[in-house]
Amino acid sequence: MREIRFDRFGGPEVLTLHTDAPTPEPAPDEVLVKVLFAGLNPLDFKIRDGSSGRAKDLPLPAGTGREMVGTVIGAGSGLDQAELGSRGLTEGTRVFGMRGPGDHRGVAAEVIAISADDLAPVPGEIPEEDLPRWAGLALVGLTAIATVRDTAGIGEGETVLIHGGSGGVGQLLIPMALEAGASTVYATGRSTNAERIRELGATPIPYDTADWGVELQRLTDGRGVDVVLDTHYHATFLPSLDQLAPGGRIVALPTLADLTPALERGIEARVPSIVQSRERLDRLAQGIRAGRYPLEVSEVLPMSQIDQAHARLQEGHTRGKLVLEVGA
Numbered sequence: 085m086r087e088i089r090f091d092r093f094g095g096p097e098v099l100t101l102h103t104d105a106p107t108p109e110p111a112p113d114e115v116l117v118k119v120l121f122a123g124l125n126p127l128d129f130k131i132r133d134g135s136s137g138r139a140k141d142l143p144l145p146a147g148t149g150r151e152m153v154g155t156v157i158g159a160g161s162g163l164d165q166a167e168l169g170s171r172g173l174t175e176g177t178r179v180f181g182m183r184g185p186g187d188h189r190g191v192a193a194e195v196i197a198i199s200a201d202d203l204a205p206v207p208g209e210i211p212e213e214d215l216p217r218w219a220g221l222a223l224v225g226l227t228a229i230a231t232v233r234d235t236a237g238i239g240e241g242e243t244v245l246i247h248g249g250s251g252g253v254g255q256l257l258i259p260m261a262l263e264a265g266a267s268t269v270y271a272t273g274r275s276t277n278a279e280r281i282r283e284l285g286a287t288p289i290p291y292d293t294a295d296w297g298v299e300l301q302r303l304t305d306g307r308g309v310d311v312v313l314d315t316h317y318h319a320t321f322l323p324s325l326d327q328l329a330p331g332g333r334i335v336a337l338p339t340l341a342d343l344t345p346a347l348e349r350g351i352e353a354r355v356p357s358i359v360q361s362r363e364r365l366d367r368l369a370q371g372i373r374a375g376r377y378p379l380e381v382s383e384v385l386p387m388s389q390i391d392q393a394h395a396r397l398q399e400g401h402t403r404g405k406l407v408l409e410v411g412a
C-alpha cells in the first residue's frame with residue numbers, strides 16, 4: 085500500500101511516498117481504516133523538522149499526519165461486532181478522528197490501524213464531497229475546545245481578540261468563542277481574509293494594511309479586550325500584552341510559546357492541551373453538521389505533492405485547512 089514516510093528530520097524533501105508499505109495489523113483495541121483524506125497541521129512539519137517536543141523520541145522512519153477521515157475495513161480481536169456496533173464503528177462506516185497523544189504513527193497511508201477510542205462516525209447523510217472537511221476537523225476542533233473552554237474559560241459578555249482568525253484553529257475559535265458567550269470577537273488576518281473572518285462572526289482587523297494594535301484600541305475605545313487567543317504568537321504575543329483590559333488573560337497556541345514576558349507582568353498566560361474524547365469528537369460532528377462550525381478546506385493535494393503541502397503549511401498563511409487526498 086502507499087504510505088508517506090521520512091527517515092530523517094529535515095525539510096519537506098525528506099518526505100517520500102512509498103508504494104510497498106505493509107498493511108498494518110490492528111491491535112486488539114484498534115480499528116483498521118481505509119484512509120480517504122488526511123488533514124494537515126503545522127504540527128506535522130514541526131515533527132518532520134524535529135523541532136516539536138513530539139519528535140524527541142520518535143523512532144525513524146516515521147509516518148506523517150495526525151488526523152483523517154476514512155472507512156472502517158476491519159478491527160482487532162478485542163472488538164467484536166456488538167462492541168463496534170455500540171460505538172457506531174462497524175465495517176463500512178465512515179469515521180473521522182486523530183491519533184492520541186502517545187500514538188506516534190502517521191495517518192498519510194492507504195490503510196491505518198488506530199485506537200477505536202480516537203474515532204467517531206461521520207453522520208450517514210454527509211455527502212462524499214464534504215469529506216475533506218471532516219479529515220481536517222479533529223485536531224483543530226479539539227484544540228479549539230481546549231482553548232476556549234479548558235484554558236481561556238471564556239464567559240458571558242467578555243471581549244476576545246483572536247490572532248489568525250481564518251487559519252485552521254482560528255476558523256473554529258471564532259464560532260466557539262461566540263458560543264461560549266463572548267460579546268464581541270475581533271480577529272486579525274491579512275486583508276484578503278477579512279471577508280471570511282466577518283462571515284465567521286468576528287470583526288476583522290487586517291494586520292498587513294494597518295497597525296492592528298491601533299485599530300483594536302480604536303474599536304474598543306482604548307479599553308482593549310478581556311481575552312487574547314493567539315494562534316500566531318511570533319509577531320503578536322508581546323504586543324498583545326498591551327491590548328489586555330485590566331485582569332485580562334492570554335492563551336498562546338504554539339506548544340513551545342515562551343509565556344515569561346506575560347507572567348513577569350502578572351498577566352495570566354497559558355498554552356492549551358488537547359483533551360481527546362469521543363464526547364468531544366461527537367460534539368464537533370454535531371457542530372459541523374448543524375453549520376455552526378463552517379470549517380473551510382482551501383486546498384486538497386494528492387499524496388505525490390506532500391512536499392509542496394508541507395512547504396505551504398510552513399508559510400503560516402493557511403486559510404482553513406490543507407488536506408491530502410489519500411485513497412478517495
Ligand SMILES: NC(=O)c1ccc[n+]([C@@H]2O[C@H](COP(=O)([O-])OP(=O)(O)OC[C@H]3O[C@@H](n4cnc5c(N)ncnc54)[C@H](OP(=O)(O)O)[C@@H]3O)[C@@H](O)[C@H]2O)c1
Pocket residue numbers: 125126127223224227247248249250251252253254272273274275277291315316319320337338339355356357358397400401402403404
Ligand atoms: N497547543 C496545542 O495543542 C495546539 C494544537 C493545534 C495547533 N497548535 C498550534 O497553533 C498554531 C496555529 O495552528 P493553525 O492550524 O491554526 O495554523 P494555520 O492554519 O497555519 O493558521 C495560521 C494563521 O496565522 C495567521 N497569521 C500569520 N501571520 C500572522 C500575523 N503576523 N499576525 C496575525 N496572524 C497571522 C494566518 O493568517 P493570514 O493567512 O491572514 O496571514 C493564519 O490564519 C500553530 O503553531 C500550531 O502548531 C497548537
